[in-house]
Amino acid sequence: MFGFYPNERNRTAFYQSVADEFPFVKKEVIGTSLVGREIASFTVGNLDKRVIIAAAFHGSEWLTANIALHFLWDLCCCIKNSEPVGGLHLGSRLKKRGISIVPCVNPDGVEINLSGADSAGRYSALINSLTHEPYRWQANARGVDLNHNFPANWEVIHRREQDMGITKPSSTRYGGERPASEPETVALMNYINENNFTRAYALHSQGREIYYSFGKNTPKPSNTMSRVLSIASGYKTAKPPLIADGGGFKDWFIEKFHQPGFTFEIGVGENPLPLTDESREYAQLLKALCLTTII
Template identity: 45%
Template sequence: MINYNVFPDCKTRKDIINSICEKYSFIKHSFAGKSVCGRYIDVLHIGNTKNRVLYCGGFHGSEYLTILALLKFFEECAFSMKNDTPLGGYNIGNFLKIRGLTIIPCVNPDGAEIALHGSGSAMKYKSLVEKVSDNTRKWQANARGVDINHNFNAGWSELKKRELSLNINGPSPTRFGGNFPESEPETKMLTRLCRNINFERAVAFHSQGREIYCSFGNNTPSLSFRLASAFSQVSGYNISNPEEIATGGGFKDWFIEEFKRPALTVEMGLGENPLPLSDFEDEYKILQNILCLGVVF
């Protein structure tokens, strides 16, 4: 297995993805689009191409453990499929023949780069980043200060009111939803991919809190709640109260509203972002149960 005890910046992700693809010829690697700064957004797929589950990570710059978790899980799936060995107690290879897995390890590559390497990674937006942030290690947004998970077209106007009530009315390290929904290429890339591919379900990985969110509005399918309850049972993560989470603007919210199919947000780890790299292995052990179940349930 690849060493995942590393900071998954652009170059490191590329090395990891290349080495997985070299080893397992049945993996499909493509790009879903480009970030504001022109960084490519990777998509990896394994298994059946008709019925697919989508896992996305790295929405928020400092939440890089989610990137590592998705890459590691993907490699484990490929290994199990090739060698016909179990993963997390399941014959995952057989399940993947029925329900394929697509991952976008890093939805917001500019944000991850800024959080890991500082404002210089924002290229022509360097001065904007420096103006609004004095600690780029905590950076969450994309390179021009829009929070991708506030930029989806689901309850966006209500979310905008809440942002304004918190005095967030322009580019910010976190929680600025942009001037209109889907204003950002990273958001558009994801909605376009989902409309093209018809995923059966989607899970967005964030950190932190060891929590699960599974509903948005009245269109939430009952399977979303059942998945959340199964995830909670295998991980000990708490399911967050639907009233508190009807905030809108997020990928999960949009997916539920648009397709009326299950979508969940899973908050990995516990502490303050950025969580230290040393938390990864232990947190991954817990999360692996959820990652397996999202495919086999």
């Protein structure tokens, strides 16, 4: 079941397997990317009160989609067969707090990495003009970094980008002409605005770190929660580098809802992390992922 590249074709086949095996999973299409690819969410457990785990905001971090898909599958098995996952019986917890998983926030960026610039349709010439390394592309199809595009201190991070000479579409770190300018950003924001999410977790790579703060907005429980998640995963708690402090999904979630939001930076090495790292990184993070429905 695992060990596949999470390109569009393989994700679609996986989604079909989930639908066939686990009819209790609620699939929602929360939006479409610039090139028209589906952005999907899968929920198990309580629909009225949930946490969200979202992955693959950055194209070359596609291994985070594998982690999210693997966790979805294991959660489904846990419910269907009353099996433990990560050593925990989560069935009764999930009835209190459901988990929604968005495995691929940036499907065009992932496809550019795994299938080349041609997969970006009318944006392929732009991508070829900006990079000779499509397998390291982080942004969406028109060169906007989605995790710099959320409306949370966007102006501050926009000025920092300009100070670094990033003033136009780029393979990484360009936050767009205005906050929430991109359909992928808006899809996730609308989905969260329309449902009751009490926690948000974003998967990125790499560094085996947990980010939990967003300046003075950081909710009170976040520090303690991050330490629990740190013990469960072996990850270090950390503050993001200045250029990544603001404009991000977890930043927006914290600022708008005053609820805890976290980033897990999976793995070590250079992006893209190899597919062979998947099982090891999943095993290391699994207990922390399970705790999202508990803490």
